[in-house]
Each structure stands twice: as C-alpha cells, then as structure tokens.
Amino acid sequence: MRARAALLWLAPPALVVAGPLPAWATVYLTADEARQAIFPGLAFTRADLELTGAQAAEIEKRSGVTVRRRALSLWRGPAGETFFVDRVLGKHEDIVYALGVGGDGRVAGLEILEYRETYGGEIREPAWRRQFTGRTLADPLELGRGITNLSGASLSCRHVTDGVRRLLATRALLLG
Amino acid sequence: MPAVRPARAGLVAGALALLAAAPLAADENLLGSVYGAETLPRGRWEAYQWVTARLGKADGTYSGWDLRTEVETGLTDRLQAAFYVNTRAHDIHGVTGLEDRSSFQFQGVAAELKYRLKSPYLDGYGLALYVEPGYNRVERVSGEVEEELELETKLIFQRNFLDDTLVWSVNYTLEPEWAIGTQEEHGEAGEEHAEEARRELAEELSTGASYRLAPRWFAGAELAAHSEWPDFSHREHLAVFLGPNLHYGAERWWWTLSVMPQVWGWPDGQVSGLQLDEHERLEARLKVGYNFR
Numbered sequence: 001m002r003a004r005a006a007l008l009w010l011a012p013p014a015l016v017v018a019g020p021l022p023a024w025a026t027v028y029l030t031a032d033e034a035r036q037a038i039f040p041g042l043a044f045t046r047a048d049l050e051l052t053g054a055q056a057a058e059i060e061k062r063s064g065v066t067v068r069r070r071a072l073s074l075w076r077g078p079a080g081e082t083f084f085v086d087r088v089l090g091k092h093e094d095i096v097y098a099l100g101v102g103g104d105g106r107v108a109g110l111e112i113l114e115y116r117e118t119y120g121g122e123i124r125e126p127a128w129r130r131q132f133t134g135r136t137l138a139d140p141l142e143l144g145r146g147i148t149n150l151s152g153a154s155l156s157c158r159h160v161t162d163g164v165r166r167l168l169a170t171r172a173l174l175l176g
Numbered sequence: 177m178p179a180v181r182p183a184r185a186g187l188v189a190g191a192l193a194l195l196a197a198a199p200l201a202a203d204e205n206l207l208g209s210v211y212g213a214e215t216l217p218r219g220r221w222e223a224y225q226w227v228t229a230r231l232g233k234a235d236g237t238y239s240g241w242d243l244r245t246e247v248e249t250g251l252t253d254r255l256q257a258a259f260y261v262n263t264r265a266h267d268i269h270g271v272t273g274l275e276d277r278s279s280f281q282f283q284g285v286a287a288e289l290k291y292r293l294k295s296p297y298l299d300g301y302g303l304a305l306y307v308e309p310g311y312n313r314v315e316r317v318s319g320e321v322e323e324e325l326e327l328e329t330k331l332i333f334q335r336n337f338l339d340d341t342l343v344w345s346v347n348y349t350l351e352p353e354w355a356i357g358t359q360e361e362h363g364e365a366g367e368e369h370a371e372e373a374r375r376e377l378a379e380e381l382s383t384g385a386s387y388r389l390a391p392r393w394f395a396g397a398e399l400a401a402h403s404e405w406p407d408f409s410h411r412e413h414l415a416v417f418l419g420p421n422l423h424y425g426a427e428r429w430w431w432t433l434s435v436m437p438q439v440w441g442w443p444d445g446q447v448s449g450l451q452l453d454e455h456e457r458l459e460a461r462l463k464v465g466y467n468f469r
Contacts (some may be wrong), residue, residue, distance in 0.1 A: 057422070066339055068339070086312045089339060089340065089341065089388075091204075091428065092391060092425045093391045093392065094391065094439050096382065099456055115426070118204075118252040118427055118428060118467050119217055119220065119467075143297065143298060144298050149297075149298060151217040151218065152216070152217030152220065152250075152253075154295055154297035154298060155340055157297075158297045158298075158340075159339070159340070
C-alpha cells in the first residue's frame with residue numbers, strides 16, 4: 001500500500017500534457033473549388049476590401065453580429081455576384097467557409113472549407129447548408145429561427161449562421 | 177478491500193497511456209471544479225481521467241490524491257450518463273490528529289445523470305440538472321476505511337459572452353451523505369454521537385469563468401465555497417478556494433488544470449483564517465478527456 005503507486009496514474013495525463021499531438025488540419029475545399037461549386041463556369045475578379053470603423057459599426061448594427069475582422073476576402077462576378085471567403089470562431093479553431101451571393105442579394109450557396117471541431121461535421125452536409133440558399137438579409141436567419149441546429153455543434157452552427165448574416169449585411173452596405 | 181499494488185497500478189497506467197496515444201478528443205470541461213451546462217450529443221462517448229491533489233495541513237506532511245476514471249455517453253441530445261471508478265491515495269506524516277499512513281486504495285464507484293434544460297447557444301443561457309449517486313469507502317481526510325453512500329445534486333448555470341469566447345458558469349451543489357456499516361465502526365463517543373456522525377450534508381457554491389486566449393487555449397479563474405452540515409443540522413465548517421485554470425482543447429482530446437489554494441476558512445485553528453481540519457491548503461486538479469466519435 002504505497003502512495004507512490006498513485007503517481008503512476010499521473011503518467012497518462014502527463015504524457016498528454018507534455019506531448020501534445022500534432023495539429024490536425026482538415027481542408028475540405030479550396031476557395032477556387034468552392035467558387036466553382038456555387039457559381040460553376042463563371043469568371044470572378046478578386047476585390048478584397050478593408051472596412052472602415054464606421055462601415056464595421058454599420059454592419060454590426062444591420063446584422064447584430066460583431067465584426068471581428070475588417071479585412072474581407074471577396075471576388076465579384078460578371079452580373080454582380082459576390083463570393084466571400086470568411087472565418088468564424090469554432091469551439092477550438094476557426095471555421096473557414098465560403099458564401100456566394102447572387103446579383104439579386106440572395107444566397108446562392110454556402111460551402112465549408114475548413115472544419116476542425118470534435119463534433120458537428122454534419123455542418124458540411126448539403127442538407128444543413130441548403131437552408132441558406134435563397135435567403136436574404138430580410139429573411140429569418142438565426143439559429144433556431146429559420147436555421148436548424150445540429151446537436152453537439154451548436155456553437156459552430158450559430159457562428160456560421162451569424163457569419164452569413166454579417167456578410168449579407170456587408171454586401172448590402174458596400175456592394176449592393 | 178486490498179490496496180492496489182504498484183505493479184498493477186502501473187499496468188493500468190500503461191493501458192491508459194496507450195489510450196492517450198490513440199487519436200481520440202462536447203461536454204468539454206473548461207474549468208476544473210465548476211461544471212458547464214452542455215451535454216454530450218446522443219450516441220457519443222467520452223473518457224476522462226481526473227487527478228486531484230490535496231496538499232498541506234497545519235503541520236507535518238500531508239498529501240491526498242483523488243483519482244477518478246470516468247466514461248460518459250449521451251443518451252439523448254439533452255441527457256448524458258456517466259460511470260466513475262474512484263481510487264484514493266494518502267501520504268500522511270506527523271499531522272496532528274491523523275495517523276501516519278501511505279496508502280493507495282479503491283475508493284468507490286459513482287454514476288451520473290446530467291440533463292440540459294437550456295442551451296447557451298440556443299436560449300441565451302445554459303441550465304442543467306445533475307445527479308450523482310455514489311458509494312465511497314475511504315474517508316477523504318484520514319484515509320481510513322469508512323463506508324458511505326452519497327447523492328450529489330447540482331444546479332448548473334452557464335452564460336457566454338463576447339461571441340462565446342468568455343464562458344461563465346455557476347454551480348450550486350447539495351450532497352447528502354450517509355454512513356453505512358456498524359455504529360461501532362463510526363461512533364466515537366457513545367450512541368448519540370455515533371448517530372450524529374452517520375449522516376452529513378455537503379454544500380458548495382462555485383463559480384468560474386474561462387476566456388479563449390487563442391485557438392485551443394482557454395484560461396480563467398474559479399472560486400468554490402464548501403461547507404458541511406453534520407446531521408443536516410448545523411454548519412460545521414466553511415472553506416473557500418480561489419485560483420486560476422488553464423484549458424487546452426484539440427479535436428478529440430482536451431485537458432484542464434486548476435490550482436486552487438484555500439483563501440479563507442472557518443473555524444480556523446493553528447493557521448489563522450484557514451480551515452485545515454477538513455480541508456487542505458491547496459487543491460490542484462488535472463482532467464484529461466478523450467472523445468470517441
């Protein structure tokens with residue numbers, strides 16, 4: 001009966017703490033692949049933007065979502081289409097996604113480019129992403145109001161949904 | 177119950193180490209002592225190893241180690257269940273009122289049900305009910321064998337701020353405990369005293385917050401005020417712990433470390449302002465969790 005034996009139980013957590021596993025990286029789509037998936041065959045021109053403080057504040061007001069980054073990665077299409085690549089907070093890592101918006105301001109498509117969370121891989125499934133297609137800023141676009149939740153991925157679903165609303169507000173303000 | 181021999185403990189540790197090496201990482205604990213309101217999704221499984229070190233009395237050398245191995249699963253998207261196997265080790269030398277000992281013993285088992293009423297992501301705040309019946313056989317402070325049954329009940333509140341980068345939780349815990357076995361095993365000074373010692377209520381109010389410093393990393397602080405009511409009738413003591421915590425979460429595993437010194441205790445004794453009869457100067461806890469997808 002030695003307390004030293006108890007110390008052996010510390011070995012597994014010590015191994016984990018002392019030797020973190022390599023970073024995981026799951027990139028499902030590149031930006032080009034996502035753009036082709038949403039707008040097949042269309043040619044786009046890169047048109048990145050840097051928001052001013054006043055613009056960011058107005059976007060926050062219109063969308064109800066905090067603007068965490070003022071630098072925007074976007075492409076413009078021949079008939080006023082807009083293709084955004086954006087990132088939002090996941091539980092552990094950022095979620096990188098792409099949003100296509102038609103010239104009429106409706107969502108043309110949503111694609112998940114990078115997702116690294118424990119649960120909620122279903123966020124990549126077409127059934128969840130299709131909920132956004134055809135929506136505008138005037139439509140219900142909140143988790144639990146117009147957009148259904150995925151169990152175990154509530155934070156991811158909420159942040160992607162909020163991100164879509166923020167980008168629609170961005171487009172309406174600056175590119176509409 | 178025989179103590180576990182070091183060789184056997186080593187084998188168990190080795191097996192867990194292999195588990196650690198496998199690529200494994202929802203009810204992820206951001207805090208060491210305070211629970212959040214989230215539950216595992218239905219059909220998911222998670223394994224934890226807890227190590228809690230309780231260190232320091234008023235005099236002598238004292239260390240108590242509480243080890244919990246836990247398996248948890250989501251029964252529904254709102255209800256999760258867990259099963260615990262607990263062991264306990266003590267190293268006590270020259271502490272007034274305690275017999276010297278160096279021991280590593282099987283402590284008991286427990287089961288848990290946690291039901292989420294509200295989600296912080298869907299409802300603006302999280303709320304969950306928690307119940308954990310358990311069987312214990314080793315007294316926490318002395319390491320002596322004293323069998324008891326307990327029923328830990330908890331109300332869990334969670335609120336997120338700053339785009340969910342700051343998570344704040346509050347727990348209120350009531351835990352009645354009943355000694356089992358003969359009165360001779362538990363009584364010290366007559367039948368009346370023995371009866372009184374046979375049941376007790378532990379009460380704890382705890383709160384903590386954790387902020388996402390960077391991807392995967394959270395840090396914060398937590399506070400716990402613990403008191404006990406022998407015979408459910410009067411508060412015997414109160415001890416308050418306060419300290420920092422650090423959390424790392426990867427895709428399929430995570431760890432959380434909290435270090436909580438006792439900052440105030442009543443009634444105090446040899447050390448002014450600290451309750452060192454029923455508690456220790458410091459509680460440090462490491463939890464490691466693995467999510468099986």
